[in-house]
Amino acid sequence: MIRANGLSVSYGAVQALRDVTFTAETGTITAVLGANGAGKTTLLRTISGLVTPRSGTVSLDETTLTGERPEDIVRRGVGHVPEGRGVIAEFTVEENLRLGAMISPMSLRDGLNQQYEWFPVLGERRKQAAATLSGGERQMLAMARALIAQPTVLLLDEPSLGLAPLVTAQLMHTVSELCTTTGLTVILVEQNAKSALRIASRAVVLYLGRVVADDTAAVVAQDDQLRQYYLGMVKQ
Amino acid sequence: MSSVLTSRNVADVLGGITNGVIYSLVALSLVLVWRSTRILNFAQGAMAMIAAYIGFAVLAPSTNYWVSMAVAIIAGLALGGLTERVIVRGLYGKPEINPVVAMVGFLLVLESVAAAIWSTTSRGLPTPFSIVDWQINHKPVALSPFALYEIVTAVVVMTVIALLFQFTKLGLKLRAAALAPEVSRLLGVRVGRMLTLGWMLSSGVGAVTAVLVASNYFTGLTPTTMDGVFAFGFIAAAIGGLDSPVGALVSGVSLGIILQFVGDYLNSNDIILVALGMLIVSLMVRPNGVFTRSAQRRV
Numbered sequence: 008m009i010r011a012n013g014l015s016v017s018y019g020a021v022q023a024l025r026d027v028t029f030t031a032e033t034g035t036i037t038a039v040l041g042a043n044g045a046g047k048t049t050l051l052r053t054i055s056g057l058v059t060p061r062s063g064t065v066s067l068d069e070t071t072l073t074g075e076r077p078e079d080i081v082r083r084g085v086g087h088v089p090e091g092r093g094v095i096a097e098f099t100v101e102e103n104l105r106l107g108a109m110i111s112p113m114s115l116r117d118g119l120n121q122q123y124e125w126f127p128v129l130g131e132r133r134k135q136a137a138a139t140l141s142g143g144e145r146q147m148l149a150m151a152r153a154l155i156a157q158p159t160v161l162l163l164d165e166p167s168l169g170l171a172p173l174v175t176a177q178l179m180h181t182v183s184e185l186c187t188t189t190g191l192t193v194i195l196v197e198q199n200a201k202s203a204l205r206i207a208s209r210a211v212v213l214y215l216g217r218v219v220a221d222d223t224a225a226v227v228a229q230d231d232q233l234r235q236y237y238l239g240m241v242k243q
Numbered sequence: 244m245s246s247v248l249t250s251r252n253v254a255d256v257l258g259g260i261t262n263g264v265i266y267s268l269v270a271l272s273l274v275l276v277w278r279s280t281r282i283l284n285f286a287q288g289a290m291a292m293i294a295a296y297i298g299f300a301v302l303a304p305s306t307n308y309w310v311s312m313a314v315a316i317i318a319g320l321a322l323g324g325l326t327e328r329v330i331v332r333g334l335y336g337k338p339e340i341n342p343v344v345a346m347v348g349f350l351l352v353l354e355s356v357a358a359a360i361w362s363t364t365s366r367g368l369p370t371p372f373s374i375v376d377w378q379i380n381h382k383p384v385a386l387s388p389f390a391l392y393e394i395v396t397a398v399v400v401m402t403v404i405a406l407l408f409q410f411t412k413l414g415l416k417l418r419a420a421a422l423a424p425e426v427s428r429l430l431g432v433r434v435g436r437m438l439t440l441g442w443m444l445s446s447g448v449g450a451v452t453a454v455l456v457a458s459n460y461f462t463g464l465t466p467t468t469m470d471g472v473f474a475f476g477f478i479a480a481a482i483g484g485l486d487s488p489v490g491a492l493v494s495g496v497s498l499g500i501i502l503q504f505v506g507d508y509l510n511s512n513d514i515i516l517v518a519l520g521m522l523i524v525s526l527m528v529r530p531n532g533v534f535t536r537s538a539q540r541r542v
Contacts, residue, residue, distance in 0.1 A: 055429060057425065057428070057429070076428070077428040077429055078428050078429075078431050078432060078433050078434075081428075081429055081430065081431045082431055086429075087429045089425070089426065089429065093423065093425075093426040093429070095419060095422050095423050095426065097418075097422055098418075098419070098422075102415060105412075105415060106415055106416070106419050106427070106430050106432070107430050109412060109415075109416070109430070109431060109432070110430070110431035152430070153429075153430075156430070156431070
């Protein structure tokens with residue numbers, strides 16, 4: 008279980024998060040939704056230690072993560088796939104994965120085999136530079152690179168950004184399967200609320216840095232007011 | 244065969260390679276730091292000079308050459324690490340002019356300190372091999388055992404660096420920290436340590452270079468020993484591409500050979516003009532360097 012408790016973050020005079028509290032239960036997908044500038048990315052960056060909160064804490068089970076460095080937080084089992092994927096374009100697919108595997112308790116060979124099984128296209132392109140991959144393949148690589156470290160929590164920032172609907176659907180399916188089969192806890196930041204709510208069990212809606220809804224995905228999906236005012240989803 | 248080896252052109256090529264590998268090592272030092280921290284280390288030559296002084300001047304003149312070389316390398320590694328921690332770390336993320344000014348200032352400080360401690364008088368360093376050219380049929384070949392030692396040392400250093408970066412976990416982390424520091428932190432890489440290590444490696448390579456340069460009978464060791472060599476190494480790095488270790492190697496050797504021909508067929512005073520001309524043309528045609536490549540999408 009990972010919990011954010013009263014997180015507030017400011018960038019100078021701009022307050023990006025205001026007293027954000029929520030819990031992501033073990034083995035579930037929690038969608039964090041909201042419009043541009045709602046504070047979704049800042050929330051993930053705060054959890055993984057890239058941003059220091061002005062107040063509040065993040066805890067993983069009984070351990071407080073706040074104040075630790077990103078390189079230590081990832082060793083505690085919190086993987087972060089950043090916005091824009093963050094694959095190292097100059098590296099081959101396998102070099103990207105080897106980098107992710109350095110803190111893994113699993114052997115490199117087993118880790119690579121596991122990722123190639125989950126994402127077969129990466130196995131086919133293992134010697135290819137990441138710069139030559141398509142957007143969907145890059146997203147798979149970014150996820151595989153985080154997963155090869157065997158995290159217990161995965162933070163996914165806008166995985167569908169710039170991807171075709173079909174590719175997005177495949178990715179969401181993969182995330183859902185990973186969660187079911189490995190017991191992974193996923194915090195999924197998405198602007199594509201529809202796709203995220205389809206696979207999430209819980210949803211947190213942010214608006215200008217505040218939590219305006221924290222409920223089951225089904226309830227959020229049915230709430231016309233939330234859909235219309237905060238998620239930009241037109242009632243059908 | 245012997246007439247070919249003793250011909251004027253072959254002599255220029257061999258002399259050019261001997262000078263060129265030194266430029267390549269300087270360029271490699273600059274590339275190592277540039278790739279990891281996006282800082283042009285204008286004090287690189289002066290740092291290398293200090294390491295050479297520590298290796299040879301601090302220890303008794305009778306000290307074994309190889310022990311002194313090892314001490315110089317260790318001093319270079321330490322000076323590189325210390326420089327990154329004390330001076331450079333505070334410059335990350337600052338305007339581009341700040342590190343330039345800081346490193347030029349550091350260069351002047353190091354040269355002044357060296358002059359104050361060891362004076363500006365040139366010190367001849369012992370050479371482990373003869374500097375007299377080999378001869379074939381009583382005709383000199385423009386290659387001495389010491390020149391061959393310089394070439395072999397440069398090749399060994401570059402090979403070790405290349406193997407380290409390409410085939411080891413440490414090399415992967417060094418490259419990742421340089422290319423994508425934030426992502427690397429998210430993958431558990433201790434980026435600060437990698438940057439320090441990058442500076443240490445660069446400075447270690449610089450120390451080897453300074454010892455080779457100062458061991459040359461005609462140069463000796465002075466506080467400004469590395470200034471000229473640094474200028475040509477810098478030009479080689481800029482032509483090859485500051486991101487490209489291969490570029491550093493190829494352009495350094497190429498520059499050495501071209502300048503040797505210029506000195507022989509034109510005038511030795513024209514060497515710096517030609518080098519600067521090559522730099523200007525290269526920056527106009529390939530601003531990012533001849534060996535900087537762009538990836539092609541392949542599906």
